[in-house]
Amino acid sequence: MNALQTILSTHYGLENVDISPQQGGWAALAYKVTDNKQSYFLKAYDKERASTSKWTALIDSYVPITVWLMNNTDLHGKIPVPIQTNNGFYKCEDDHGIYLLYAYIDGETIGKRTLTKGQIHQFSAMLSELHSYGEEIPLDTHAIKEHFHAPFVPLLKDALNKEYDRLPSDVRERLDPYVETIKQIIVTFYNLSECLKNTILRMALCHTDLHNWNLMQAGGQLMLIDWEGLKLAPVEADLMFLTDKPYFDEFMTIYRKSHPDYVINPNALLFYQIRRKLEDLWEWIEQLAFDSQTEQERADTHDSLQKELEELDSIPGVSTDTAPSTD
Ligand SMILES: Nc1ncnc2c1ncn2[C@@H]1O[C@H](COP(=O)(O)OP(=O)(O)O)[C@@H](O)[C@H]1O
Ligand SMILES: [Mg+2]
Incomplete structure (x- = not known):
């Protein structure tokens, strides 16, 4: 103190x-x-x-x-x-x-x-x-100002591709069944990002x-x-x-x-839903890979990451059906 x-x-x-x-x-x-x-x-x-x-x-x-x-x-x-x-x-x-x-x-x-x-x-x-x-x-x-970027997305992308072997083995084990799904979500993220950059939005x-x-x-x-x-x-x-x-x-x-004339822009909505999901995933992976944590903190972060992975299919258009059951 x-x-x-x-x-x-x-x-x-x-x-x-x-x-x-x-x-x-x-x-x-x-x-x-x-x-x-x-x-x-x-x-x-x-x-x-x-x-x-x-x-x-x-x-x-x-x-x-x-x-x-x-x-x-x-x-x-x-x-x-x-x-x-x-x-x-x-x-x-x-x-x-x-x-x-x-x-x-x-x-x-x-x-x-x-x-x-x-x-x-x-x-x-x-x-x-x-x-x-x-x-x-x-x-x-x-x-x-929003530029439809996300600095953590390239980091997450690398962590799932060329840096994957460098992640701690317990993190890889947890991610393995979901890696392909996350990679597809990242592709959608970049597509939406390009589209929104070229759209005039209030x-x-x-x-x-x-x-x-x-x-x-x-x-x-x-x-x-x-x-x-x-x-x-x-x-x-x-x-x-x-x-x-x-x-x-x-x-x-x-x-x-x-705001009587307001209507939701579906692309912007999906962009933010995806970005938030990727941000949360990256937060937990980053903590597990780089932060010094107590055993309890690490166990809690693993739980949070697992929950996030199981909820990936709450994003419209995303299915994790190919992922094996985790129970
Ligand atoms: N000015 C404040 N006075 C009293 N409690 C506060 C105040 N600001 C935040 N809190 C409490 O602290 C918690 C964390 O604050 P918050 O600003 O949300 O931090 P973080 O960025 O870590 O989420 C809040 O959920 C609320 O309970
Ligand atoms: Mg807060």
């Missing part, structure tokens, strides 16, 4: 703080920090983790845009408030990690719960507000990581947190998280009040 105290004191001028670990998310460790005046939420990205550079590279581009949204749109009070360092930055770092500080949200993460009618209403209204803004906002959106601000662990209920307000995936993209980048939800029709009825 000493290193964290140093960070908080040096960069934020916070002294005599109480620091307690919190249930973090997928990308970072999390702490509640309290001084004699207020509480904060500290996100700490471990520099040793292979995925950290991906999550932190765009902090200086996306955080100012969330601040603009907070100050200029109806998302005010519905998204986290980042705290600037003494020098006016939204992040700081030491040898171990990269840190972001937020005002603490006193509330409950939705997590495993299902959304109530009122929450669905608020959620849809938030998304439709976010999707009303695009390139025209008075901030540079260049760095967060781009809007999108959160791109919509799930219940990124929603908190604070008092009467639903809050959308974890904006590290903020992009200027076709709105299917967000709507892909909702199409399979039982409340999708209700969600769209509210959404269409502000």
